[in-house]
Amino acid sequence: MARRRALSSREVDALREVGMHWISDNLYLQIRDQGTRSWLFRYWVDGKPKVIGLGATRDVTLAEARDRADRLRIEIRDGGDPAGQKKAAREERKAERVAAVATAVPTFEECAREYINSHEASWKNDKHRAQWRSTLKTYAYPFIGKKPVNEIGIDEVLKVLKPIWTEKPPTAGNLRGRIDKVLGWATAMGYRSGDNPASRDGPLMHLLPPLGKMKGQKKHHAAVPYREVPAVVAEIRKLDSTSASALLFTVLTAARTGETLGATWDEIDLDEKLWTIPAARMKAGAEHKVPLSDEVIRLLNTLPHTTDGNPHLFPGPRAKTLSNMAMLQCLRGIRDDGATVHGFRASFSTWAREQTDFSPEI
Missing domain, CATH: 1.10.443.10 (Intergrase catalytic core)
Structure with a gap:
């Protein structure tokens, strides 16, 4: 079977129909509806077609595109998979970006300490400041203290509150409110997004019994009639x-x-x-x-x-x-x-x- 003749530069310039046009071995010209023109390199691995973009015709000449195609054919002949390698490199870069972001996101404990430092000047007494620190240290940090604040969801908040929700309702109520404020602060700082899982009006309240109806809830001060x-x-x-x-x-x-x-x-x-x-x-x-x-x-x-x-x-x-x-x-x-x-x-x-x-x- 006679080998197909590669198109000349004049023949390539004459192509106008939208679609993909064969130019030479593995090299194609793609023309889109908007009139944009770009080079593609097509090949097969295990019977499956793969495509690599070689750039727009305004940036890459026909000669350069053919040269790149020749080098890619040699790579494929030697067992390479350019598209697979490109995808793997892209995934690796994405993983590196995700890891970098995760490293930059502070933990819940770090956010809580920053929140307290930012707000304690407005709190009225030392007892209130001490309670903020002690409740978080005792009940929250063991479960979520070292966790990046953007990874804290409803399940993590439940792990903190469930053990004391029915046993120590007043403490549990205060703790929920403090977690709510810390997560709200973290959202405002851009460390997390989405709904606050510790919100009073969120789904959390459907997963735990009402505090006011349990034994041990806060009582009013006894009064003289x-x-x-x-x-x-x-x-x-x-x-x-x-x-x-x-x-x-x-x-x-x-x-x-x-x-x-x-x-x-x-x-x-x-x-x-x-x-x-x-x-x-x-x-x-x-x-x-x-x-x-x-x-x-x-x-x-x-x-x-x-x-x-x-x-x-x-x-x-x-x-x-x-x-x-x-x-x-x-x-x-x-x-x-x-x-x-x-x-x-x-x-x-x-x-x-x-x-x-x-x-x-x-």
Whole structure:
């Protein structure tokens, strides 16, 4: 059988029909709908056709294309597979890029530490900072601490939460929220994408029972029934101690324990009968003004305005302020039913709701 004659340069230039045209052994010209023209090298391995692109005709001349085809034929004759080798090299480069990205992505523990460092200045106390670190270290890091943050999904979050979800509901709830925030931070930093598997509103909540319906969920502070508060106040007045005065002040102002213990004389305006608590000491982070009743004013007038230069209303015997337990111990000396100091806020709000016409917001 006579060998086909390779097309000349003029014959190649004359080709206009869209499709693939034979030029010489293994060398083809591909013409696309848009008119683009490129060289292809076609060959067969184990009866299967393979194709290698040799470049566009505007960049590679016919002579150069034939030269490349000649070299590829020699390579194939010697057992090579140019297309397979090219694909293998492409896959290797892709694997290298993936490995480089994986190396650049921080672990969950690294992200958590960065999140804490970025946000702890806005947290109100050392206890909150310590709880953030301890819960993650105790419950999260053993499971996902060393895992790249972009590889953490619903299964990994479940491994962390399931062991304590029913045994320690309050801790589990706090832990979920902290993982949620760390993963959200990592997404914002570009380390991960997609939904947050620890989100309160995500699929996680369909895989775990509601925390509020399980034994061990967070309970409200026990409160003295508001009808019994006058009797408690009468008992407090019989006591002559700083803790009793602080407790009475707390009951009469419906303040939180920390707000009372941190109160200083420069926050009190006796003439205007007003206590202005700065934003830095408020749970909501906003300045709060508390009107002072005549009874509170009388109480304040019985207190020394300075104690060795201490500006606090209720100084402690060996510290600037009373301890967190001082008022509770005073209350326990009056009642043994588990009532808490914080519960007086609930006593007040219940009284206001049931006995007055003021709105709940007021």
